[in-house]
Amino acid sequence: MPVNLSYPGVYVEELPGAARSIVGVATSRTAFLGRALRGPVNEPVQIHSFGDFARRFGGIWVEAPLGYALQHYFANGGSDAVIVRLINGGATSRYALAPETGVDPLLIDAASPGKWGNALEVFVDHDVRPAPEAKPDTVFNLRVEERDPLTGALLAAELHRNVSVDPASPRHISRVLAQESALIALPSPFPGSFPLVRPARTTSKAARTVDGSDGTALTHSQYDEASLAGSKQGIWALEKTDLFNLLSIPPYSRDTDVEDSTWSAALAYCKLRRAMLIVDAPSGWKSKDAAVSAARSFALARDENAVLFFPRIKAADPFFENRLESFAPGGAVAGVIARTDATRGIWKAPAGLEAQLNGVTDLEVPLTDSENGELNPLGVNCLRAFPTLGRVIWGARTWEGADSLASEWKYLPVRRLALYIEESLYRGTQWVVFEPNDTPLWAQIRLNIGAFMQGLFRQGAFQGSRPQDAYLVKCDSETTTQADIAAGVCNIIVGFAPLKPAEFVIIKLQQLAGQTAA
Structure with a gap:
């Protein structure tokens, strides 16, 4: 009823509707964890194209399968990915800017660990705008350039004008770099005393005091250990992202598979987040017989939230003159799943004649119908090659889909539809509380x-x-x-x-x- 009925007439009052719409969540947002050339470490970053990945994480890197997995993902229809960069060791490039007066230099770090930071050049000038509220000897301009280490070509540049080392300044260098720079940052915590006098004008690039390095190949320790859960690192870094539906973990390196312990930890986390884990067949499965034997004794527990694909794919590698190299299929499979969701819906199995693998030239292990017939009842989804059709996904069972288990979650689309409904209703009924x-x-x-x-x-x-x-x-x-x-x-x-x-x-x-x- 209107608050004040003061005159004879008609009063209009808007009433809220009883229906509260429930919006379906995304269905094929894929999280990838692995090693990259650059970018934030243990921080989930959402990207929408391979160009985004190249800008934020450096693109394809011959030592790390993550870039290749992303290339295959977007080539096959993926459009929404969450990247978590992990690093084993490594160092961040550091540059020292000599003070104009005093003894405390201003230290500047590359924005993230890696050798890429060694290609930065940092310059200082004092052609600043007068600011009555600022101390003149604290304000300066900071210019940073990134150059190609081989050709010297300029790749990126930033100019930060009128920054200050005065803690009271609204343009204190820590605030400016944290919000505006993609190339450099202040050390955290800052070693020693922070200078209160601006750095001296430079006529050449600042001296590098610490060389950046990429570290070594990943191990299970970077993905899951007791300390990582509390600090939201490794797999647990995904706690900082709102939603993901699929999780793909590329091999540790070109020659090292993901350990069984990492798959188990990833599966446990996927169950907490209502997501599916895409498991790559180990590189040791070099034949049908090897795959049948290994699948029966595979260490990963049978579970409806995991799905395994065999064999590995062969695709052109730009680092080796586009010669065919062997890659884990997880990225390409995730892309096909995303494409199927977009064109047919999450309830359609991402397999069959429409599930073609783009950019895949060959398969590491060709399979016949009878060989496929031995693997399918074990819950192993096969990739097949057919005349005129090319390479396709030819299986849609969960890892719990082995015939002997008789699970109600035998099929991947059934399980994914259930997870989609669960997550959508979980979010869409929050208004009911209280x-x-x-x-x-x-x-x-x-x-x-x-x-x-x-x-x-x-x-x-x-x-x-x-x-x-x-x-x-x-x-x-x-x-x-x-x-x-x-x-x-x-x-x-x-x-x-x-x-x-x-x-x-x-x-x-x-x-x-x-x-x-x-």
Whole structure:
């Protein structure tokens, strides 16, 4: 009712609607963890193209498979990735700017560890804008350039004008570099005493006091250890990103597979985040027989949130004159999954004639139908090569999809659809918390969740020709008893009839005898 009814007439009041829309989450945002040339360490960075990856992380690096995985991902239809750069050892380039007076130099670090920082050139000048609130001997201009170490060509440049070493200045160098620079940063913590007098004008580039280095190949320690969870590093750095649906971990190096312990830790984390882990077949699986034997004794526990692909792919490597090299298939597979989600929906298996692997010239182990038939019942998804079609994904089972397990989560699209619904409803029902737990609330919940499920039904996500055959939403006095209400609990039951892929197509032919004339 309007607050003040003071005159005869019509009063208009807007009332909030009962329906609260539930928006489906992204379905194919893929997280990649690995080694890169540059970029923030243990910080998730969202990118949308391989160009983004090249700018932020240095692009393809011959020593690290991460760049190749990203190239294959975007070539196959991926459009949304979260990158976590990990490093084993390594050092950050440091430059010392001599003081104009005094003995304390201003130390400047490259923005991230790696040899790339050795190519920076740092300059200082004093052609500054007069600022009455600033001390004249604290203000200076700082210019930094990045040059190609081989040709000397300018790759990037930044000019930071009127920065100051005065802690009271609004343009203190720490604030400016933290928010505006992609090339340099102040050491944290700053060693020794921070200078209060500006650095001297330079006529040549500043001296480098610490050489940057890339460190060595990754090990399990960079991905998962007890200390990493609390500090949100390694796999746990993904705690700092809102959402991811797929996790791909490229091999430690070109010659070193991901350890079983790392796969196990990644799987446990994926289960916490309602995500799927894409597992690359080990490089030692060089034949069908080796794959069958190893799959039966693979150390990774059978689980519905993991999916394994075999064999490895062969693609052109620009560092070796585009000769074919062997790569883990995870990046390409994640790209195909993203492409299938965009064109057909998450309920469509990312396999079959449409699941072509772009940029893949060959497979490390060619497979026949009968060989595929030995691996498929073990939950191993095969990559196949067919005449005219090229290389395709020819399997859509979870790692728990082995025939002997008879799991209800046998198929990848069924599991991914369930995770999608779970995450969407988890986020879309946050408004329910602290609402009065009674019949009006239950009716609203049924209305809102029912509208979301009906939208999926209309898109063809479920079995059944009628909504009542395809899904159910139940929230009433039967699901939430008086004891539940007293405990502050509201129970919601959501069910759905998933579409399962036609994995085996049987055609029966019968010869008809000629009919005699009547």
